[in-house]
Amino acid sequence: MLKTNKSVLKRFKFTKTGKVMFRKPGLDHFRAKKSGKFRRNAGKWFELKDAYAKKLKQMVPYN
Numbered sequence: 001m002l003k004t005n006k007s008v009l010k011r012f013k014f015t016k017t018g019k020v021m022f023r024k025p026g027l028d029h030f031r032a033k034k035s036g037k038f039r040r041n042a043g044k045w046f047e048l049k050d051a052y053a054k055k056l057k058q059m060v061p062y063n
Contacts, residue, residue: 019048021045027039027043
């Protein structure tokens with residue numbers, strides 16, 4: 001039985017169509033020095049490229 005990688009499960013979202021979505025890092029603290037544009041866009045979900053998505057799907061076999 002394969003184990004699910006919990007760190008991958010926390011950081012990424014898997015859609016029903018098979019896409020792997022992620023958010024940009026750097027939003028936990030020290031936000032005041034970051035630009036407004038960065039803060040607005042970093043909260044959005046972005047699609048991960050195919051090569052990385054394939055590896056992550058192997059780490060989360062039951063999702």
